[in-house]
Amino acid sequence: MTGIAAPACGQKALTLSAFAKLNLTLDILRKREDGYHDLQMVMQTVELHDDVTVALTDGDGIVCRCGEIPGDETNLAVKAARAFFAATGVAPRGLAIDIEKRIPARAGMAGGSSDAAATLRALRKLLKPDLLGDELERIAARVGSDVPYCVRGGTALAEGRGERLTALRAAPPFHVVLCKPDFDIPTPMLFSRVKVSELWSRPDTNGMLDALHHGDADGVASRVKNVFETVLPKEYAEVFGIKERLRRMKAEAAAMTGSGPTVFGLYRDEAAAREAYEDLSADYRQTFLTRFV
Numbered sequence: 468m469t470g471i472a473a474p475a476c477g478q479k480a481l482t483l484s485a486f487a488k489l490n491l492t493l494d495i496l497r498k499r500e501d502g503y504h505d506l507q508m509v510m511q512t513v514e515l516h517d518d519v520t521v522a523l524t525d526g527d528g529i530v531c532r533c534g535e536i537p538g539d540e541t542n543l544a545v546k547a548a549r550a551f552f553a554a555t556g557v558a559p560r561g562l563a564i565d566i567e568k569r570i571p572a573r574a575g576m577a578g579g580s581s582d583a584a585a586t587l588r589a590l591r592k593l594l595k596p597d598l599l600g601d602e603l604e605r606i607a608a609r610v611g612s613d614v615p616y617c618v619r620g621g622t623a624l625a626e627g628r629g630e631r632l633t634a635l636r637a638a639p640p641f642h643v644v645l646c647k648p649d650f651d652i653p654t655p656m657l658f659s660r661v662k663v664s665e666l667w668s669r670p671d672t673n674g675m676l677d678a679l680h681h682g683d684a685d686g687v688a689s690r691v692k693n694v695f696e697t698v699l700p701k702e703y704a705e706v707f708g709i710k711e712r713l714r715r716m717k718a719e720a721a722a723m724t725g726s727g728p729t730v731f732g733l734y735r736d737e738a739a740a741r742e743a744y745e746d747l748s749a750d751y752r753q754t755f756l757t758r759f760v
Contacts (some may be wrong), residue, residue: 480522483586483593484567486620486760487515487576488613489643489724489731493693494669497663503628504658509635509675512620513643515757518567519544519582521589524560532580533566547583547610551590554606555598570751575615575725582610583615604632620760621678625673635676638759639684644713646727648705649755654726660698661727668697684719688733691720695727706730709747716743 469721491509498504524530531538531545536554538545544564552558570578587607589757591598607614612629624633670692678686699706706723709730713721717739718732744756 476479478593481589482518483580483585483589484516485519485570485578485617486510486512487581487645487757488577488680489576490622490693490722491638491687491691492672492675493689493695493725494670494672495661495663495666495694497657498661499641502693503629504633504661504663506598506625506629507672508625509679510616510623510625510630511638512622512760513645513757514647514760515570515576515755517570517578517582517585519585519589520563520565520567520599521548521586521593522563523559523593524563526563529562529564531564531566533564534568535578536566536568536572538564540688543579543614543702544586544631546605547614548590549588550606550609550678551594554609555595557594559594571647571729574647574729575652575723575727576645576729576752577617578726580611580613581615581617582598583607583610589612611743619699624676635679636682638679639682639687641684641688641719641733641735641759642737643728643757644718644732644734644740644743645730645757646709646713646747646751646753648709648751649753650703650705650728652699652703652727656700657695657698657726660700663702666694666697666755668692684715684735691722693722695725696723699723699727703728710752712747713743716746718743 494507496505539722604615607618608630622638675690710721713732720733748754
């Protein structure tokens with residue numbers, strides 16, 4: 468890194484929460500000429516989070532510690548720091564990023580993207596507090612498709628590759644049971660199976676937007692849907708087993724989030740959510756009880 472910048476207000480370290488996200492809806496509209504797909508997704512932040520500590524140091528370069536996940540140049544938090552320095556021209560001599568992981572990796576909950584977003588938010592506060600939110604989101608888009616949403620958080624419509632955001636009225640409160648089975652689903656493989664003209668059982672995105680606008684919890688729950696489920700290979704059928712188990716345990720909605728494999732169930736009844744959490748925890752080590760934030 469080059470350049471020296473004085474931290475804002477003399478502060479040299481900051482710890483921020485990096486919240487997980489859910490896809491209340493996920494639709495694929497078309498394949499683009501650049502090979503990517505145009506998406507339409509209603510996203511929601513949940514309370515499950517990593518803790519990201521960003522510290523300005525007297526060392527050289529970026530040091531990232533992230534549990535069992537590599538802290539090298541492939542880590543999105545490191546990529547985010549480099550994108551911030553390149554865009555702003557501001558950089559400390561050394562930077563330490565420490566990530567306490569709680570969000571499972573490769574789970575469809577934007578754990579890495581959320582860590583990157585927290586890194587960007589921390590760097591803005593430490594080094595360039597006058598940087599506007601829109602500018603920070605543009606930097607985030609250079610890091611990954613979900614990173615701009617994770618910078619913003621809350622309830623939002625994400626379009627394009629996920630970088631075009633529209634803030635929505637906060638969703639009605641729900642308790643959430645999250646369950647990640649012990650396998651990963653490669654996102655490129657899922658996209659390779661998508662033939663947009665043959666997709667069936669698409670989410671009713673407009674209906675979801677209307678339900679959110681009116682604070683209609685029943686309407687929100689009834690429109691939760693992920694089109695990736697229609698192209699999921701049979702070897703991942705356990706996803707549907709978890710969905711059915713959540714529905715039997717009185718979930719008002721259940722779906723896979725992102726490209727999976729995590730499945731979530733929505734509950735307004737906290738006791739029912741806790742019962743489902745305890746039931747699934749007996750068989751799945753990566754089961755979490757959380758809520759919308």
